[in-house]
Amino acid sequence: MNKALKNPFTYIAFIVPTLALYAVFFVYPVIVSFYYGFFKWDGITDKVFTGLDNFARLWNDEVFRKALANNFYFMAFSLVVNIPLVFLLSIIISKVGRMRDFYKSAVFVPVVISTATVAILFGVLYNYDSGMINQFIRLVAPDDWAREWLSDPKLAMLSILIANAWQNIGFFIVLCLAAILNIPKEIVEAAKIDGVNGWQETWTITLPLVRPILFVMLLLTVSGTMKVLDIVQIMTNGGPFQSTEVMSTYMLKVGFRSMELGYGSAIGVAMFILILVLTGMLQLMTRREEVQY
Amino acid sequence: MKRSFTLIAALMVSILLVVSACGSNNVEQPNNSGSEGTEKPAETTTPVEEAKEVTLSLRHTQIKETSKTRLKILEDVVAKTEQENEGLTFKLEGIDEIVNRDQKLKAEMAAGNPPDIFEVFGGADLKLYVKAERMLDLTLILDELGIKDKFASLSEFTIDGKVYGLPFGGYSEAIFYNKKIFSELGLEIPTTWEQLLDISGKMKAAGYTPFGLAAKDAWVNGMLWNSIMERHTGMDAMNKVVTGEAKWTDENFIKGFTAYSELALKDYFTKGALGLAYADQGAQLLSGKAAMVFTGSWDANRFTSDEAGDLKGQIGYFAFPSIAGGAGDQTSINASYSNGFGFSANLSEDQIAAVKKFIANFFNEDIQKRTLIEDKLLPSMKLSDLSGVDPLISEVLTVMANASSSWPAFDSITQPAVTAEIGVGIQELIGKVSTPEKVAAKIQAAQEAANSAQ
Numbered sequence: 001m002n003k004a005l006k007n008p009f010t011y012i013a014f015i016v017p018t019l020a021l022y023a024v025f026f027v028y029p030v031i032v033s034f035y036y037g038f039f040k041w042d043g044i045t046d047k048v049f050t051g052l053d054n055f056a057r058l059w060n061d062e063v064f065r066k067a068l069a070n071n072f073y074f075m076a077f078s079l080v081v082n083i084p085l086v087f088l089l090s091i092i093i094s095k096v097g098r099m100r101d102f103y104k105s106a107v108f109v110p111v112v113i114s115t116a117t118v119a120i121l122f123g124v125l126y127n128y129d130s131g132m133i134n135q136f137i138r139l140v141a142p143d144d145w146a147r148e149w150l151s152d153p154k155l156a157m158l159s160i161l162i163a164n165a166w167q168n169i170g171f172f173i174v175l176c177l178a179a180i181l182n183i184p185k186e187i188v189e190a191a192k193i194d195g196v197n198g199w200q201e202t203w204t205i206t207l208p209l210v211r212p213i214l215f216v217m218l219l220l221t222v223s224g225t226m227k228v229l230d231i232v233q234i235m236t237n238g239g240p241f242q243s244t245e246v247m248s249t250y251m252l253k254v255g256f257r258s259m260e261l262g263y264g265s266a267i268g269v270a271m272f273i274l275i276l277v278l279t280g281m282l283q284l285m286t287r288r289e290e291v292q293y
Numbered sequence: 294m295k296r297s298f299t300l301i302a303a304l305m306v307s308i309l310l311v312v313s314a315c316g317s318n319n320v321e322q323p324n325n326s327g328s329e330g331t332e333k334p335a336e337t338t339t340p341v342e343e344a345k346e347v348t349l350s351l352r353h354t355q356i357k358e359t360s361k362t363r364l365k366i367l368e369d370v371v372a373k374t375e376q377e378n379e380g381l382t383f384k385l386e387g388i389d390e391i392v393n394r395d396q397k398l399k400a401e402m403a404a405g406n407p408p409d410i411f412e413v414f415g416g417a418d419l420k421l422y423v424k425a426e427r428m429l430d431l432t433l434i435l436d437e438l439g440i441k442d443k444f445a446s447l448s449e450f451t452i453d454g455k456v457y458g459l460p461f462g463g464y465s466e467a468i469f470y471n472k473k474i475f476s477e478l479g480l481e482i483p484t485t486w487e488q489l490l491d492i493s494g495k496m497k498a499a500g501y502t503p504f505g506l507a508a509k510d511a512w513v514n515g516m517l518w519n520s521i522m523e524r525h526t527g528m529d530a531m532n533k534v535v536t537g538e539a540k541w542t543d544e545n546f547i548k549g550f551t552a553y554s555e556l557a558l559k560d561y562f563t564k565g566a567l568g569l570a571y572a573d574q575g576a577q578l579l580s581g582k583a584a585m586v587f588t589g590s591w592d593a594n595r596f597t598s599d600e601a602g603d604l605k606g607q608i609g610y611f612a613f614p615s616i617a618g619g620a621g622d623q624t625s626i627n628a629s630y631s632n633g634f635g636f637s638a639n640l641s642e643d644q645i646a647a648v649k650k651f652i653a654n655f656f657n658e659d660i661q662k663r664t665l666i667e668d669k670l671l672p673s674m675k676l677s678d679l680s681g682v683d684p685l686i687s688e689v690l691t692v693m694a695n696a697s698s699s700w701p702a703f704d705s706i707t708q709p710a711v712t713a714e715i716g717v718g719i720q721e722l723i724g725k726v727s728t729p730e731k732v733a734a735k736i737q738a739a740q741e742a743a744n745s746a747q
Contacts, residue, residue: 042421043399043403044402044403044421045424045425123568123570127565127569128565148564151566236509237510239567240567241717252396253713256395256396258710258713259399259421259709
């Protein structure tokens with residue numbers, strides 16, 4: 001048995017299946033996307049080589065720019081609203097002694113629900129006529145305060161972001177909470193003896209000590225929001241009139257609705273590079289982080 | 294050493310299993326037909342005919358609650374065909390119709406591995422697939438079965454004189470309306486555009502939504518827009534923009550966009566429509582909130598179902614009114630037989646023989662009649678007996694019979710990229726964020742790009 005573990009082939013045998021799947025479903029598609037990006041192709045008839053035309057078109061494509069801006073909006077919202085909210089809720093939950101497990105599970109429930117379900121659920125809540133949100137607004141405020149949540153181009157993106165936040169913060173809270181609860185009690189107790197108040201404790205002890213987790217959240221948020229697809233696709237399908245289009249929904253539309261697979265691949269390539277650069281930068285930043293209690 | 298060898302061997306076997314399981318999905322069918330091919334010479338030596346194992350995959354889109362009856366009919370035909378032909382198995386797979394049409398089937402066509410039998414739309418979709426030689430030519434099969442002349446129209450599935458698909462039903466698009474609201478407000482069925490605007494105004498004043506609309510999916514909005522456009526431009530205009538003889542920015546097209554935009558500007562559509570999915574549109578009519586809905590006759594099944602409640606029997610159908618001064622045929626209707634079954638060009642001899650039997654069992658007067666009665670789907674074949682038909686369906690058939698001519702939907706003519714741009718443009722008009730001229734100019738730009746790519 002020990003010999004088996006010393007035999008390099010054993011290790012190869014274990015790795016090969018995963019590597020093969022990874023190659024077939026990840027490496028190969030990425031490489032061919034780069035290749036297809038140089039062609040004009042409807043996916044069925046012969047490809048026509050067009051050089052960098054697709055990428056030039058991408059550069060000038062207003063819809064793509066709008067989609068990119070929406071991705072950044074998505075990211076900014078998640079960073080500015082979600083993460084502070086996560087931190088706040090985690091602190092609050094870490095402070096409650098009774099029923100902490102209940103709160104922990106409660107915030108985690110939305111994570112377990114599939115995104116498709118969440119999207120449809122919020123679609124119902126946002127309905128202009130019969131949605132609960134507008135019903136409530138009409139109850140407590142003048143009727144014309146009711147909003148067309150998903151069909152007003154000014155509000156549609158925000159409506160999606162709220163639904164997305166509701167679903168995602170649970171996971172982050174659990175991460176953050178684990179980090180907070182991991183902080184050795186002695187540190188907090190020593191600080192208490194020195195007379196720090198709650199605010200100082202949060203700001204000078206908790207926050208610096210959970211920084212690595214905050215970076216993990218940052219990384220997950222950036223890569224997650226740049227590639228977001230499902231919730232947008234289901235809630236608005238990029239509409240109304242492409243005002244909530246994100247890169248991946250636009251890629252899907254161009255590739256498989258308009259049957260311009262070459263251009264669709266070019267969009268995919270652009271996404272790939274963008275996400276790679278952004279996460280690469282973040283990774284460089286996080287490398288220096290190490291917590292010493 | 295021995296044990297480590299066993300361990301590695303076991304691992305290798307499991308890897309092989311994983312890999313072969315992954316691969317089998319794609320290569321299963323060719324493998325089957327391949328092995329049958331090698332069995333053939335053996336069979337010629339033995340005179341006793343054995344039942345051959347033939348498998349046909351069949352992709353349908355009848356997965357919604359509302360299409361239960363249609364699925365049942367299909368399943369019955371499949372069961373009957375299996376029973377009559379020993380060794381024949383159908384593998385049914387149901388997926389969402391938009392996913393099938395826009396994503397899955399297109400991707401499979403690109404890869405060259407479509408299902409053996411699949412639902413397909415005639416017109417632009419089919420043209421692309423025929424060009425790529427993915428579709429089975431049915432001309433000879435139809436001649437052999439002698440059913441070619443029994444179809445109401447095969448034009449959407451005929452390319453260069455060859456037939457590549459068979460419609461299982463037809464549709465027409467016009468206005469379904471709530472008879473109760475019409476009689477409550479003392480309204481007449483409009484025959485002109487002015488009358489339509491007039492009654493819409495009265496409906497709105499009475500607190501009803503004149504046109505129930507769910508505008509999230511672009512094709513839904515395309516229906517009413519298409520009819521208004523035809524009244525203004527004539528049915529040939531769509532062909533002309535594709536050849537470049539006409540432009541979307543021409544006067545008549547602008548009039549069409551403007552007329553559509555007028556309905557939006559007057560708030561005759563459901564508020565918040567842009568966020569609603571298609572199913573919501575019919576619900577608005579059936580809940581009594583909307584007085585009219587412009588949609589296709591395929592919704593008739595839903596409008597006569599139990600969901601209609603109080604309104605059962607109170608839903609009617611009338612043709613889109615005429616528009617004075619328009620260049621189109623003012624009493625024409627958007628009607629077509631474009632929803633059908635296509636067959637893969639990859640089929641083996643045995644599979645084609647099985648397909649022939651499926652066609653004979655599915656495309657006949659009995660099944661068509663059953664579809665009309667149970668599913669309220671307009672028959673694609675000429676029926677000699679029309680007894681027992683639902684009153685709403687009779688209205689639909691009457692409207693179609695009274696139409697002076699019929700034309701196919703615009704998206705079976707315009708290129709997919711243009712269709713997408715039209716979808717965005719109409720949504721902009723509904724959302725009141727653009728003008729008819731701007732929308733037309735954007736669509737024209739997409740049209741020119743698409744035309745130059747041909």
